[in-house]
Amino acid sequence: xxxxxxxxxxxxxxxxxxxxxxxxxxxxxxxxxxxxxxxxxxxxxxxxxxxxxxxxxxxxxxxxxxxxxxxxxxxxxxxxxxxxxxxxxxxxxxxxxxxxxxxxxxxxxxxxxxxxxxxxxxxxxxxxxxxxxxxxxxxxxxxxxxxxxxxxxxxxxxxxxxxxxxxxxxxxxxxxxxxxxxxxxxxxxxxxxxxxxxxxxxxxxxxxxxxxxxxxxxxxxxxxxxxxxxxxxxxxxxxxxxxxxxxxxxxxxxxxxxxxxxxxxxxxxxxxxxxxxxxxxxxxxxxxxxxxxxxxxxxxxxxxxxxxxxxxxxxxxxxxxxxxxxxxxxxxxxxxxxxxxxxxxxxxxxxxxxxxxxxxxxxxxxxxxxxxxxxxxxxxxxxxxxxxxxxxxxxxxxxxxxxxxxxxxxxxxxxxxxxxxxxxxxxxxxxxxxxxxxxxxxxxxxxxxxxxxxxxxxxxxxxx
Amino acid sequence: xxxxxxxxxxxxxxxxxxxxxxxxxxxxxxxxxxxxxxxxxxxxxxxxxxxxxxxxxxxxxxxxxxxxxxxxxxxxxxxxxxxxxxxxxxxxxxxxxxxxxxxxxxxxxxxxxxxxxxxxxxxxxxxxxxxxxxxxxxxxxxxxxxxxxxxxxxxxxxxxxxxxxxxxxxxxxxxxxxxxxxxxxxxxxxxxxxxxxxxxxxxxxxxxxxxxxxxxxxxxxxxxxxxxxxxxxxxxxxxxxxxxxxxxxxx
Numbered sequence: 001x002x003x004x005x006x007x008x009x010x011x012x013x014x015x016x017x018x019x020x021x022x023x024x025x026x027x028x029x030x031x032x033x034x035x036x037x038x039x040x041x042x043x044x045x046x047x048x049x050x051x052x053x054x055x056x057x058x059x060x061x062x063x064x065x066x067x068x069x070x071x072x073x074x075x076x077x078x079x080x081x082x083x084x085x086x087x088x089x090x091x092x093x094x095x096x097x098x099x100x101x102x103x104x105x106x107x108x109x110x111x112x113x114x115x116x117x118x119x120x121x122x123x124x125x126x127x128x129x130x131x132x133x134x135x136x137x138x139x140x141x142x143x144x145x146x147x148x149x150x151x152x153x154x155x156x157x158x159x160x161x162x163x164x165x166x167x168x169x170x171x172x173x174x175x176x177x178x179x180x181x182x183x184x185x186x187x188x189x190x191x192x193x194x195x196x197x198x199x200x201x202x203x204x205x206x207x208x209x210x211x212x213x214x215x216x217x218x219x220x221x222x223x224x225x226x227x228x229x230x231x232x233x234x235x236x237x238x239x240x241x242x243x244x245x246x247x248x249x250x251x252x253x254x255x256x257x258x259x260x261x262x263x264x265x266x267x268x269x270x271x272x273x274x275x276x277x278x279x280x281x282x283x284x285x286x287x288x289x290x291x292x293x294x295x296x297x298x299x300x301x302x303x304x305x306x307x308x309x310x311x312x313x314x315x316x317x318x319x320x321x322x323x324x325x326x327x328x329x330x331x332x333x334x335x336x337x338x339x340x341x342x343x344x345x346x347x348x349x350x351x352x353x354x355x356x357x358x359x360x361x362x363x364x365x366x367x368x369x370x371x372x373x374x375x376x377x378x379x380x381x382x383x384x385x386x387x388x389x390x391x392x393x394x395x396x397x398x399x400x401x402x403x404x405x406x407x408x409x410x411x412x413x414x415x416x417x418x419x420x421x422x423x424x425x426x427x428x429x430x431x432x433x434x435x436x437x438x439x440x441x442x443x444x445x446x447x448x449x450x451x452x453x454x455x456x457x458x459x460x461x462x463x464x
Numbered sequence: 465x466x467x468x469x470x471x472x473x474x475x476x477x478x479x480x481x482x483x484x485x486x487x488x489x490x491x492x493x494x495x496x497x498x499x500x501x502x503x504x505x506x507x508x509x510x511x512x513x514x515x516x517x518x519x520x521x522x523x524x525x526x527x528x529x530x531x532x533x534x535x536x537x538x539x540x541x542x543x544x545x546x547x548x549x550x551x552x553x554x555x556x557x558x559x560x561x562x563x564x565x566x567x568x569x570x571x572x573x574x575x576x577x578x579x580x581x582x583x584x585x586x587x588x589x590x591x592x593x594x595x596x597x598x599x600x601x602x603x604x605x606x607x608x609x610x611x612x613x614x615x616x617x618x619x620x621x622x623x624x625x626x627x628x629x630x631x632x633x634x635x636x637x638x639x640x641x642x643x644x645x646x647x648x649x650x651x652x653x654x655x656x657x658x659x660x661x662x663x664x665x666x667x668x669x670x671x672x673x674x675x676x677x678x679x680x681x682x683x684x685x686x687x688x689x690x691x692x693x694x695x696x697x698x699x700x701x702x703x704x705x706x707x708x709x710x711x712x713x714x715x
């Protein structure tokens with residue numbers, strides 16, 4: 001097979017990705033797995049036809065990715081392991097040496113900092129390349145687990161240009177499988193760190209839970225404040241009947257970075273997907289979430305928090321397909337826009353004709369802290385069944401003058417009063433995280449990103 | 465303690481206070497009564513430094529220093545406290561956290577060491593008891609889900625914690641049952657002394673049966689129309705504002 005020829009209408013920026021694929025095709029993980037190699041080729045073909053999305057594409061109406069297209073990130077990273085200098089980035093779970101974690105530095109698993117001791121019998125957590133490697137030599141990762149039926153299948157490349165690029169070029173990430181009935185009591189942290197340099201990273205995460213399995217997985221992304229890098233991540237989630245996944249995404253990428261994340265989940269009967277996506281860093285961030293409720297009484301809740309201060313742009317898009325009866329979905333997002341920042345919320349629940357007794361709710365509340373900040377919000381319901389309970393609502397407001405005066409009249413200075421009200425605004429997003437240790441960690445981390453907040457001792461106590 | 469001279473103020477270009485004079489000496493409690501729209505709440509808000517009022521003339525001195533150019537928090541540091549007619553609900557801001565921040569902000573500005581959690585809790589418990597407030601209110605959002613009575617008790621609870629020099633009670637009695645009214649009065653009376661003055665804005669004599677005022681002023685159309693002792697409140701109760709105005713006109 002010859003490499004696909006880039007269409008002439010594509011920009012030089014887009015062509016660079018196609019050329020990088022042609023160069024790296026033979027060394028990317030899974031070259032020997034026909035299904036995976038085919039998936040990569042289909043993905044790059046798709047991208048060759050579409051290129052990067054423009055704002056004419058309804059899905060990308062509010063987010064301009066042209067600056068990403070114009071940049072020339074290092075797409076052909078060949079850094080030999082020994083020469084790599086250790087990263088000094090945020091280890092996130094530092095306070096807890098026993099925390100279960102897989103640390104991925106610049107796309108390569110760092111075994112010295114990872115800790116996967118004490119996983120329940122049968123539950124596996126592997127680096128992506130390692131998992132693919134096992135399958136490549138004809139071994140199976142676990143009985144009853146077929147990588148081929150999940151990886152690139154839950155989030156197919158035709159989903160979107162960024163999903164396609166990730167599929168073609170993915171070389172790092174994690175594969176997690178909890179066999180039926182397995183319960184992982186402690187949260188599992190996937191910690192993605194980035195060193196210096198203008199590189200592009202394509203992490204891929206697959207989380208599969210067998211029937212009745214339960215676990216908590218946190219994805220944490222961070223990087224240096226001054227590095228201009230691209231993270232194009234895809235997370236695939238597959239929950240069998242009665243499984244439960246608590247998923248938390250902490251996007252704390254460097255403030256000059258570009259973070260695009262696709263999340264697709266298939267949720268079978270009576271399974272539950274509870275997600276909190278906190279978008280705190282990066283200059284441009286997009287979360288592109290698609291949920292398929294694929295059996296009766298499947299449930300999902302998507303909490304979100306996005307901060308758009310400075311010149312930051314953040315976009316939260318979610319689509320939920322209610323295909324079966326008695327399913328429930330709940331989207332609850334809060335956003336803060338300050339400076340010249342811009343926050344976008346775009347969520348839709350689609351209730352199919354047979355999905356009677358569906359419940360779908362969407363709430364989006366926003367706080368505008370400056371005149372030049374912008375919020376675009378669009379909660380949508382598309383309902384084709386007649387016996388459903390659905391609601392949606394969006395608000396955009398400013399800090400309450402009366403509340404500010406009340407606090408100031410009690411001796412709390414203007415800046416602290418604003419910080420207190422801002423914290424009050426986002427508080428419930430953090431408080432909806434059930435695990436007290438996680439809640440504290442996440443609360444503290446979130447405070448550190450809030451715009452214009454002098455994080456003093458008092459305030460840091462707010463989430464204890 | 466507090467001296468207001470010829471105070472004139474507009475709201476949306478409409479003159480609400482029209483040359484108001486009031487002097488509250490140290491240690492005294494003065495009641496201000498008056499019909500709706502007479503400017504009572506405007507006066508209370510202007511004293512506490514709320515935005516949206518344009519002072520066109522006059523001055524307000526606290527212990528000889530002008531208040532009018534100060535931010536609300538600076539007035540609080542100097543000892544001004546307003547008990548709100550409508551205490552604001554602030555979801556997501558924990559009551560304890562708010563109270564501790566307030567008390568410690570005051571202490572910082574008054575050159576006192578900040579209270580740690582244990583000292584603060586001790587202080588809080590002592591004051592809660594006076595106000596018959598349940599400790600569970602501390603864990604809730606500021607005023608969130610409080611009943612009308614709880615909100616007003618919470619105002620006086622804050623007053624007790626902050627120990628100001630001048631307290632302005634803006635219709636604190638409205639909507640209170642007799643038990644809550646007594647608790648509120650007890651909270652205020654506990655602070656009475658040579659260093660404490662208060663302005664009690666009210667419609668009814670009822671509160672004044674429990675917080676005995678040194679002076680009673682009738683505010684009407686933006687200025688003090690009559691002043692006297694407690695007997696003025698009784699006269700008002702008997703005749704109503706209309707009657708009082710007629711008496712004045714006839715005399």
